[in-house]
Amino acid sequence: MTDDLFSRDAYLATCPATVIAASDDGIVLDRTVFYARGGGQPGDTGALRWGDRVTPVTDTVKARETGEIVHIVEGDVPPVGSAVTCDIDWPRRYVHMRTHTALHSLSGIIFADYGAKVTGGNMGSGGIARMDFELESMSAELGRDVEAKLNARLAEDRPVRVVLLPRAEALQDPDLIRTKINLVPAGIDPIRVIDIEGIDKQADGGTHVRSTGEVGRVRVAKTESKGKANKRMRIQLEDP
Helix, strand or coil, X not given: CCEEHHHCCCCCXXXXXXXXXEECCEEEECEECCCCCECCECCCCEEEEECCEEEEEEEEEECCCCCCEEEEECCCCCCCCCEEEEEEXXXXXXXXXXXXXXXXXHHHHHHHHHCCCEEEEEECCCCEEEEEECCCCCCHHHHHHHHHHHHHHHCCCCEEEEEEECHHHHHCCHHHCCECCCCCCCCCCCEEEEEECCCEEEECCCCCCCXXXXXXXXXXXXXXXXXXXXXXXXXXXXXX
């Protein structure tokens, strides 16, 4: 399996790698800094550089059958065994990292103050995202209240840590699985946990900033009802 360097250090923007598989479906490397689409976070884009050639990476996904990280490319495909340099689109990734940490912080506030679990979520481009909660009601007033609480907590500049816990230990803490349905695949052990000190702690495979101060201010752009006990908040980074 590919060594997913991003899971340990989200700030790596480049790395050397070797092509271990190449087909019409994409390229598999022995190691990568490219995040594969999942958990609501978009896959990374960027380029593979080999010799005097540059092959654009237009998306990064996980193979449905194997779970392997696949780099979707355009143009010349480096053959198996080629040494390449991975370069992600760092400004785009960094916005995703800030947005993801904002979403986790939002989730922590809603869980702590309203006892609501997450029923869904997704990130778009430009610091736009949405999160759905198991709430009976939603209003613009609630959105304003949550926005104020969220920005106050983010401004505390709390550290964000990656913790690996044995599966049995992690599953003993019901608060670590914040989604309505446990989305952690059965074979994952240890479980990667994102700990936003004093705000949120839950299982997650995505990339995050090192502290909440890097997120900046966040606006709750819209509140919606998506059905009984399923309410949505749309957020926007004020400075994406």
